[in-house]
Amino acid sequence: MFTTEFLDVPALRAVQGRVRLPGSKSISNRVLLLAALSEGATRVRGLLDSDDTRVMLQALAQMGCGVRRADGRADEVLIEGLGGRAPASPTRLFLGNAGTAMRPLTAALALLGGEHELSGVARMHERPIGDLVAALRRLGCRIEELGQPGFPPLRIAEAAGVPPLALDAPVRVRGDVSSQFLTALLLALPLAAREREVTVQVEGELISRPYIHITLALLERFGVAVQRQGWERFVIPEGSRYQSPGEVLVEADASSASYFIAAGALSAPEGGEGLVIEGLGLDAVQGDIRFVEAARLMGADVQGGSGWLRARRGAWPLKAVDLDCNHIPDAAMTLAMMALYADGPSTLRNIASWRVKETDRIAAMTAELRKLGAAVEEGADFIRITPPALAGGWRAASICTYDDHRMAMCASLAAFNPAALPVRVQDPKCVAKTFPDYFETLFAAARPARAVPVICIDGPTASGKGTLAAALAARLGWHYLDSGALYRATALAARQAGVALDDEAALARLAAALPLRFEAGRVWLDGRDVSEALRSEQTGMDASALAPLPAVRAALLNLQRGMARLPGLVADGRDMGTVVFADAPLKVFLTASAETRAERRYKQLAAKGISANIARLRDDLQARDARDASRAAAPLKAAQDALALDNSCLSIEQSVQQVLDWWQDRQPF
Numbered sequence: 179m180f181t182t183e184f185l186d187v188p189a190l191r192a193v194q195g196r197v198r199l200p201g202s203k204s205i206s207n208r209v210l211l212l213a214a215l216s217e218g219a220t221r222v223r224g225l226l227d228s229d230d231t232r233v234m235l236q237a238l239a240q241m242g243c244g245v246r247r248a249d250g251r252a253d254e255v256l257i258e259g260l261g262g263r264a265p266a267s268p269t270r271l272f273l274g275n276a277g278t279a280m281r282p283l284t285a286a287l288a289l290l291g292g293e294h295e296l297s298g299v300a301r302m303h304e305r306p307i308g309d310l311v312a313a314l315r316r317l318g319c320r321i322e323e324l325g326q327p328g329f330p331p332l333r334i335a336e337a338a339g340v341p342p343l344a345l346d347a348p349v350r351v352r353g354d355v356s357s358q359f360l361t362a363l364l365l366a367l368p369l370a371a372r373e374r375e376v377t378v379q380v381e382g383e384l385i386s387r388p389y390i391h392i393t394l395a396l397l398e399r400f401g402v403a404v405q406r407q408g409w410e411r412f413v414i415p416e417g418s419r420y421q422s423p424g425e426v427l428v429e430a431d432a433s434s435a436s437y438f439i440a441a442g443a444l445s446a447p448e449g450g451e452g453l454v455i456e457g458l459g460l461d462a463v464q465g466d467i468r469f470v471e472a473a474r475l476m477g478a479d480v481q482g483g484s485g486w487l488r489a490r491r492g493a494w495p496l497k498a499v500d501l502d503c504n505h506i507p508d509a510a511m512t513l514a515m516m517a518l519y520a521d522g523p524s525t526l527r528n529i530a531s532w533r534v535k536e537t538d539r540i541a542a543m544t545a546e547l548r549k550l551g552a553a554v555e556e557g558a559d560f561i562r563i564t565p566p567a568l569a570g571g572w573r574a575a576s577i578c579t580y581d582d583h584r585m586a587m588c589a590s591l592a593a594f595n596p597a598a599l600p601v602r603v604q605d606p607k608c609v610a611k612t613f614p615d616y617f618e619t620l621f622a623a624a625r626p627a628r629a630v631p632v633i634c635i636d637g638p639t640a641s642g643k644g645t646l647a648a649a650l651a652a653r654l655g656w657h658y659l660d661s662g663a664l665y666r667a668t669a670l671a672a673r674q675a676g677v678a679l680d681d682e683a684a685l686a687r688l689a690a691a692l693p694l695r696f697e698a699g700r701v702w703l704d705g706r707d708v709s710e711a712l713r714s715e716q717t718g719m720d721a722s723a724l725a726p727l728p729a730v731r732a733a734l735l736n737l738q739r740g741m742a743r744l745p746g747l748v749a750d751g752r753d754m755g756t757v758v759f760a761d762a763p764l765k766v767f768l769t770a771s772a773e774t775r776a777e778r779r780y781k782q783l784a785a786k787g788i789s790a791n792i793a794r795l796r797d798d799l800q801a802r803d804a805r806d807a808s809r810a811a812a813p814l815k816a817a818q819d820a821l822a823l824d825n826s827c828l829s830i831e832q833s834v835q836q837v838l839d840w841w842q843d844r845q846p847f
């Protein structure tokens with residue numbers, strides 16, 4: 179997951195290959211709760227591992243359910259249900275911003291009894307729950323609002339047990355603010371239907387109906403067959419009781435799939451098979467699969483079977499649409515992004531619920547699409563988007579995401595703009611709600627419209643290149659190439675394979691096929707962690723012996739260039755800006771006085787308990803500088819267009835900030 183302050187998504191040209199998406203949020207949290215209310219154990223496979231499911235799992239564990247993760251698998255969990263036992267009490271449950279946890283748990287705990295406090299993040303305390311609380315109070319449940327009336331946090335105050343429930347008349351609930359109120363009652367009321375039928379009556383026009391279909395389908399998997407009469411009446415038969423089906427496989431998230439379907443539709447046609455999405459198909463139980471219909475209306479070419487979808491460009495530009503999106507409230511945000519590429523204004527209607535989700539999504543979308551160059555009109559329950567005039571109308575923008583995962587995922591789709599402008603996504607980590615690895619998944623499938631951006635940090639030994647480059651990579655969320663490590667790894671591999679350090683051809687062959695991996699600050703050679711071995715004195719000496727050999731340098735060139743992957747690369751070395759990435763948009767030549775560098779080296783050695791002589795260290799460094807600058811192959815020198823940075827009197831943070839400032843100066847936003 180990208181935890182950086184912002185993420186610059188370079189302009190993208192296409193997506194290709196295969197992506198496997200994480201499990202459905204709506205199914206995951208329903209199945210977890212149903213498993214918790216059932217008798218027996220349920221193994222849940224394909225579970226979504228994200229903020230929304232983590233708060234649900236945590237809550238279930240606090241309630242006294244057995245929650246066991248499968249060894250080494252974040253997407254599999256074993257739930258031991260309460261099976262009629264009372265939940266642990268009192269509890270204080272923190273439910274983040276997960277509507278699928280807050281609403282259903284409120285109803286379930288009100289019917290299970292005990293003393294429970296349910297709270298969430300600040301925005302959760304602005305998301306309505308009053309209609310559900312009212313329905314539960316009419317039933318006789320004791321619930322207090324601890325903040326604003328109609329909103330969390332809430333307290334279920336049933337320490338003395340569940341009061342007698344008023345089940346003679348239908349349980350009434352409003353359906354026009356969120357379908358999750360009805361879902362919550364449908365999931366909880368089977369607990370009260372052992373000895374009598376229970377009827378739920380919806381008041382007002384029910385929104386987001388396909389989510390009720392998911393609820394009913396999963397109730398059935400757990401042994402409760404609710405009879406639906408239109409969208410107004412739902413009858414839970416007498417004798418209902420939850421039984422674990424033993425194992426449930428969660429299909430991939432259809433709302434998450436919408437971003438990849440859209441990306442496929444926005445991709446330049448490159449002949450390939452388009453983008454294949456694995457883990458859900460046209461037969462998905464989730465309502466957001468109907469995004470496919472809407473995408474096709476806009477001209478996308480979407481095919482699919484059971485367990486797979488394939489998306490690629492069809493009509494181009496896309497066709498403008500005027501659509502009622504009430505049935506796909508989440509995926510409709512993706513349509514708003516596709517509308518930027520349409521042949522006229524598109525209108526998305528009947529989406530009033532956008533205003534009470536992770537943020538006011540109508541207002542947020544309006545503000546951010548305008549930044550990109552679109553003309554946008556918003557109404558209480560609609561949004562109309564007139565796309566930017568082809569290439570000329572698009573603007574590079576820094577998109578605010580309002581702690582809304584869907585705003586962040588949507589923003590990335592602006593990177594397909596015909597002007598090939600990058601897009602800045604603020605606070606990318608908000609995707610943690612439902613798709614923590616969204617950007618990694620996108621970048622693995624995406625092809626950039628232009629060369630991947632590279633920042634080169636070249637400079638003499640002990641100037642602090644590695645520290646600066648690694649810190650920059652961490653701040654930008656980019657990959658990091660320690661090119662010196664490639665030479666040292668070649669030296670290590672040569673010693674292990676018994677290749678002589680003057681056998682240029684054999685060394686070059688070795689270098690060309692180096693099985694090297696950089697991961698989480700460690701370096702792996704042929705599956706072995708060689709991070710320490712690379713730093714040894716011996717490896718360093720061997721590396722400087724083979725580094726000047728032209729065939730070795732040529733062999734490592736491709737390897738180094740191959741490391742320029744989305745979203746960007748910070749490369750440190752001696753010839754990054756002059757040879758390897760000669761076209762890089764920012765090159766820094768990092769220096770420090772010989773005295774400063776000798777002092778740093780002295781301190782490093784002292785920290786390791788090695789005594790040294792500062793004057794000798796300084797002389798050695800100066801001699802090495804002279805050798806490096808005068809050698810025939812790739813001499814150490816600053817690229818013509820490099821910016822010099824002398825960090826003798828700067829802290830690491832000051833150096834990092836200076837380079838970030840230079841980078842920012844080159845950005846269009």
Ligand SMILES: O=C(O)C1=C[C@@H](OP(=O)(O)O)[C@@H](O)[C@H](O)C1
Nearest residue numbers: 204278356357358386389507531
């Ligand atoms: O029941 C569900 O799983 C959901 C229902 C929808 O909410 P509303 O019914 O509030 O529109 C949807 O937006 C949400 O992401 C998930």
Ligand SMILES: C=C(OP(=O)(O)O)C(=O)O
Nearest residue numbers: 275276277278508535536
């Ligand atoms: C509205 C959403 O979430 P929640 O389940 O919290 O309602 C969403 O995921 O877009």
